Amino acid sequence: MTLTAARPSVTRRPAARKPRASDRFVAVAFLLPAIVYVVVFFGYPLVANLVMSTQNYTVRSFYTGEAPFVGFDNYSAVLNNPLFSTAALNTALFTVGSIVFQFAIGLALATFFNGRFLGSTLLRSLLLLPWLLPLVVSGAVWRWMFDTDHGVLNAALRAVGVDPVPWLTSTSWALPAVILTNIWIGIPFNLVILHGGLRAIPASLYEAAELDGASAWQRFRHVTWPLLRPVTGIVLMLGLVYTIKVFDVIMVVTGGGPANATQTLTTWSYRLSFHDFAFGQGAAVGNILIVVATVFGFVYLRSAKATLAETAS
């Protein structure tokens, strides 16, 4: 009914008019589904998690709904826990180690496959396999391969006369082993996006560079790298967010062990919640992770803005 009344008034007035109240309603109406979605699926869990991290939330709270407010007690308990520094350091090493190698190998492979040669498409599709496998499956297979006594990796090392490595049974090797698994899983993602970015660089630029006598390295350094920068930013940013929250891979390969050597903030948060039933502390660790990821998100947005401004000027 409002429709019939409102429409003629809109059509009667052509361009250059003052924004009217009904226009704002339209705008809001279009926004609403998105807002509802964000509020229900992001806002609510986030707020619930924040609230939970300030409560003494136990198994009892699930049924009774009673969880006494304890302020920042959960945060101080978590920060004073000797495991916090271990988990934080492991998370940092895991994230940096994974991303550096995933990106470097992904970029190398993307550059390699950018040249067309026989079977390049087939090979590239095969390289996607790690991405298609369920993480639990990849994790379980890697766990077998890492086995100290009967694993294929140590069998290979023995064959070439190198001492076997106690991959998952030594506190110093377990973290590199999990990072290795995660690198293998993450390469396809980097490869695909970077390959797409490379495809978008006009071939004429390379031809021109070649005519000017640029070497392969110079072409990469001065043509590929600068033009790939926006894509690089996205890959690294997404890689960071994906890696910092990795849970399943670690859980399947080591379960956080041996002796907490591969405990990261995510696995620790899970453990606090579902093994120790300290749900408030688990939520606090989760929130710390969210803050870290958000900080990096803002860093990325700022740098992306700077790049845009650069290209615009």
Add this chain to the structure above:
Amino acid sequence: MFVLRRGLLAAAGVATAATLVSGCSPSPAPGGTGSSAAPAASITELDYYADEQGSAAWQKILDTCSTQTGIKIQRQSIPTAQMLPKILQGASSRSLPNLLFTDNPTLQQVASTGALTPVTDYGISTDGYYPSIIKAGTYQDKVYGLAPGVNGLALVYNKDLLQAAGVQPPKTWDELKAAAVKLSGNGKYGLAFSAIPSEEGTWQFLPFFWSNGADLSSLDSPKAAQALQYVTDLVSGGAASKSVVTWSQNDVADQFVTGNAAMMINGSWNLARLDKETALHYGVVPIPVPQAGGQPSVALGGEVGAIPITDAAAQQAAGKVLSCILSDPTMLEWSKAHAYVPSKTAVAAKFGAETPAMQAFIDEVGTAKSRTAELGEKYPKVSQALADAIQAALTGKQPVDQALKAAQQASGS
């Protein structure tokens, strides 16, 4: 129109949010435990017998009781690790199953939420059971859970390998170490056990811990240190693989079946699988004890059935089904099918007479301890701390006494 649509969408949004909120902020419990209502025609059931053999065996039990009671049972089976999260989720959204079977050390946690009803409300008697399983199912003097069958750990050995090495099945710690050392070499190990950083690892260590007289309330006692030192020496001495820190009990059984381990510490539920391997000849003895003549003290395993507060009719029906599952014939059938020990002493004695392979397990269950008897709800935290200490000691990250001291601190806070 636009106004209208916005209003509608906003209303829808609010409604969705409201459902979510009400789903998570509990309202007063419906039902109660009134016994006047007539039983419902069908109930929902939740368990974690997700492996092929266990699942099939359990389905048979449910079918038997469904026929006997005339109540349809809608079963849901989930992996063990998801059990507690699932129960907590159900408790908060008031959507718990009518009957659930959970690991006995978690029962007191669940009962502490107030979501369960005592089994005695449904005319189920608690007489004739092993006292340890009653203890595990009791919270604040009321029995909330009862198990049709229980289990424990024992030492399973490969007869052929032991005979070839001229080794007798060990009875004491010294014999176990000597035998395991003798049976190790060429990439094979004398003994396999699980020491993963979770409840499973603690449960496997407890027989050594308890048999030596240590106590969960003081993890850093000299007796506890002695037990952990013994297990650590087994690994550092090469009698057991360093990989024990990554092996679950299923992995341990794999090692045993493939002949990579001559002996293993494992539960009776594996026997069905071992029987399938025709080339494998195995024997079972109780877990070796520190001194000759001592009694092993293992942890009591097994799943207890419990009836959450849902609605009166469904609760009555669930009570009937649980009562059937706990009846002597069903208990015996389940124990046979899944190699469990019947949780009633009389039924267990009968079972032992029929199946000698189970005798070692039956003997041990008599002296088995409930993990939560002493600590109740505090057990999970202590268990986690102990599992960490075991890992720290086995990997050589910390000496035994330091590892246990740290565990005692972590469990005390």
